[in-house]
Amino acid sequence: MKRIFWLLVVIFAPLSNIALTSPLPVDAFANLPDVRFVTLSPDGTKIASLIRVNSNTLDGQMLSIRDINTNKDIFPVQTDNQKFVILSLTWASNDIILITAKYPATRRGVPTTEMRLMKYSLSDNKTSSVFSKRTFSRFVDVPQIQSSIVDYLDNDPDHILMQISGLGSKMQYESVIKVSLKSGGIKVKQHAQKYIENWLTDRQNQVRIGIYRDDTSYRIYEQQQADGDLRLLWEFEALDEDAIWPIGFDHDPNILYVNAYHQGLKAIFKVNLTDANLAKELVYQNENYDVEGQLIYSNLKQKVIGIDTNIEGEFLFWDNDYIKLNNGLNDALPESHNVINQLSDNERRYLVYSTGPIESGTYFYGDRDKGALYPIAYRYSQLPPEVLAKPKKVNYSARDGLAIEAFLTTPKDKEAKNLPTIIFPHGGPISYDSTTFDYWSQFFANRGYAVLQMNFRGSAGYGFQFMNSGLKNWGLEMQNDIEDGAHWLVQQGITDPKRMCIVGASYGGYAALMGVAKTPDLYKCAISIAGVTDLESLVKSSRNYDNSKIVKKQIGDDYDDLYQRSPISMAASIKVPVLLIHGTKDRVVKADHSEAMYDELHELNKPVKYVALENGDHYLSNNEHRLTTFIEIERFLAANLGVK
Template sequence: MKRILWLIAFMFVQLPNIIQANSLPVDAFASLPDVSFVTLSPDGTKIASLIRINSDTVDGQILGIRDINTNKDIFPVQTDNQKFVILSLTWANNDIVLIKAKYPAIRRGVPTTETRLMKYSLSDDKISSVFSKRTFSRFQFVPQIQSSIIDYLENDPDHILMEISGLGSQAQYESVVQVSLKSGGIKQKQYAEKYIEDWITDRQHQVRIGIYRDDTSYRIYEQQKANGDLRLLWEFEAFDENAIWPMGFDHDPNILYVSAYHQGLKAIFKVNLTDPDLTKELVYQNENYDVEGQLIYSKLKQKVIGIDTNIEGEFLFWDQDYIKLNNGLNQVLPESHNVINQLSDDERRYLVYSTGPIESGTYFYGDRDKGELYPIAYRYSQLTPEVLSKPKKVNYNARDGLAIEAFLTTPKNTEAKHLPTIIFPHGGPISYDSTSFDYWAQFFANRGYAVLQMNFRGSAGYGYQFMTSGLKNWGLEMQNDVEDGAHWLIEQGITDPKRICIVGASYGGYAALMGVAKTPDLYRCAISVAGVTDLEYLIKSSRRYDNSKIVKKQIGDDYDDLYQRSPISKAASIKVPVLLIHGTKDRVVKVDHSEEMYDELKGLNKAVKYVELENGDHYLSNNEHRLTTFIEIERFLATHIGVK
């Protein structure tokens, strides 16, 4: 017990003394997480994580590995999150940690995001690419994506299966290769097939499912073994209600779990592939929301034991042993959503991630033999439950009668009456907000603002009709849903109508700018972080990417109409101050969107400020960029709707 608890103090961060719920430093909210990607070795004796560091010489993140038995710590990798950003950590075996990273690049004049997979070997104390340099002599080109692991071979811990392009006569499509974690050499297991962009293996590690896409058309193929005859299982169009997506296999190689719509909502089914009718057997549904997520498979029991539903981070188990374990955790940690995100191979040791509306995230190490559970790391060390504001679910009707679910966060210990307010639509837009911890909303509430986050039509999680009602609807009813939320707050007496600002990032930035353009008298200011400002340019610039027709199906292809539904076309209507923030190496929404919007507003003598983040990406992955963004936002809000 002492050994584990010492891990908190040395390797991670100490739990601070309870802080009064006064205004906290900006970096308490805006900094990257103190700890992330905490992962357990297969034998349960080592813990790896990504740790934020900030010193006079280093500002970024480092990989930390702690040996629980020896109390030894090593820190073999660091990044400033500009040259590359670490996306995930996983253990390939008890000796090797796999590190997935991304970095911005340009291919033939097209901005891209490249990914790579590195490995760190504890026994060799060496970090390198999983692929040897000699391996790429077999490739026709250097692949953009070099990080897609599709199978860990538990009976062969020295190899993994990956999918990668660049090989064979169909080099632009994905092959499956067996990669040696010792030599970096590869052995091709599945040859690339035209238009198949993803492969799925069964529990016996055979390549069984191929996912085909040609423009907006999808097909799901099955084969008995790699390079076998492909059998068509299902075909459908993007955004169709009859879509059936494979999730993975049970131990039985004929039982495939799939995600499909049931009574208008996504649910989990299993299909026996020997059944000529491919009958779907319902496994799990939620009567109110879509069910999405990943299968939870027990290697020890050799069966699927549940699913990670992705609803508030909840796991659903249908195996009694794990139901008991999960119930025990919920009794010990009753106010949180507790996710068993990893088990050792013998399933006696495990990691739990606990989060919730006012729980910013705590990692626990559990030992089932000892019946003990220890906190080992705090995701945001300064953001304890005592300083956070609890959001609550609210509902309002849009002007056409559609019910909208939203989440209201108000300043702690403050009456929810006539408050300065942030309208905060999410990005995506096929995404959703919930009562889960949100560092943006908590920051605003800590500064004295009420925050409304609404799941406008087009958001995910509410079924097929709700999601598809957002297709080609940017700036129309989707925008009305956001505006109607602002009016509802005013009607309820929660918001001071003279101190209301609309803020958003990505699609949310688009909605913020459209809000002040379409309803110039409703808001007192707008903030767009990496926001879309020109839909016509967005569609035209997608031509160089292979998902361009899906983008058109989602947003539209009538250029005149798209331009009219763009903030840049309505700049003259904007009467309030605007803050634009954008990274120069944003590969999702190009920096041109904010640059051109700034030029347009400035040319019209509008009140606008533009903050450009040098080498910044779409996700504020660099700590300095995130701090700069929050500092600028705080100043801007204080100036225009500041707390009295």
């Protein structure tokens, strides 16, 4: 097995050759991951992954497939991440890999993100759409989303179940189709039903659960078989505490696992669908945080063996065999969060992703028969633990007494005193930060800055009340929570108050601009990457999409008030330099936001720079765009905070 020790040797550099001096090259942090989407074939003999490539002919990524038995590699697919971006890789069988990709487009004048599912066949050495050309003639309208897999049909490797719109009299809603991975032909298994936007199968591959949405109202329906009589299980409003979300079945087709609130925090339950009262039996909860995630199901044992809790990469097993395996991994890799993210069909071979505060990510290949674990790929080969700064969890109180959890990263081997500082609120805003590896904060710390990432009210993970307190709160208490974190750092003596900048992306970009608008003397500069600058425009533009009423429920619908809580309305208050960075094909927050903000600041003779990333998306998916962004940020911070 030693022959697979360096599985993707093309991307590796020996750790001993990596300079441990500070600062590291910008591209050590800014480059796309060296490897991702590492996935194991069902028989455990092949490993596919997406690797980063920088050559004379390609600056992008390519699909790599290694045959463990022959030690040979092939590289059948490549992309520069401009024409299209690969989002995932999955083995449908030992011969076929499914590739999910996206690309920007426009439909009837509305900017869209198109999603497609491709397949690569090893035996044919061919990449193509999962659908044949003849199949598309059956669609009334070509669907925007052509990548939603409902069931991989483990016992039928030649087919998958997908959900897709564009078929039949209810073409705007989702049908479930059986797709032949050989011919590309389809057969409708579940006809579309009005307002049902998602379908869920049981372990016997029957279409059992339909998730209905009409504006902000949700209903969960159950049926005994496809196109059967629908029985209403639960109904609730978006973002309400009584929401109950199905996450999967046990082998028993009557046992459904759900995610719902318990004592104010999300937890995992199971429900017997034959129970008239639909009583929820608590399976797993965390006393301090929400629990969400996916079921871990063993086809070999034909039962649910645990859950991926999404808490710091934590897996919870309740089957003794996997408890022992997980404990062994944690003993072998005690400083990391270790996630078994795939098992072979016989469950003797597996993949592990190991990460942590100063572990940028390592993939391991495990062999249970040999009791061996082999490192096969580093996610960021230039960022071994020795060069990273360890973040720590901190807590402070907002001005109204609310407890805020935050994460502080300070430069490695430097006293946390009177430091230049980056206030770095996350995007979302219903998202969260943690102590797990973050290439942004590590980049800032490597450049000599302290970094504070706070989970302000409205963040995910802290229960219903905490999340709910952020609704329609942009620019208000949510913004105060961020500001209070900055003041706390100064009070603790960690931050030099004359050298503090606020930086963020998406919602974080909004918060950065609001920070220098509402408190013009607190920060010395602001950086907004793909940030929202006009809440009125953001909400109004959602009219073109089917989630517009949910957007209004989250952000608000009083347009005068929204405009007043927008950075663009407060541009005259900004006194410090501003850097705006935005992809021209951003489909989440249109580049119009940064362009309008630049025009407003420029007209007011404010110090502002705008960097347009041509053909860039919301996520800096292109390597050149990432490098440009980080280089511009480094220069801007150095110029305004006086750090060499």
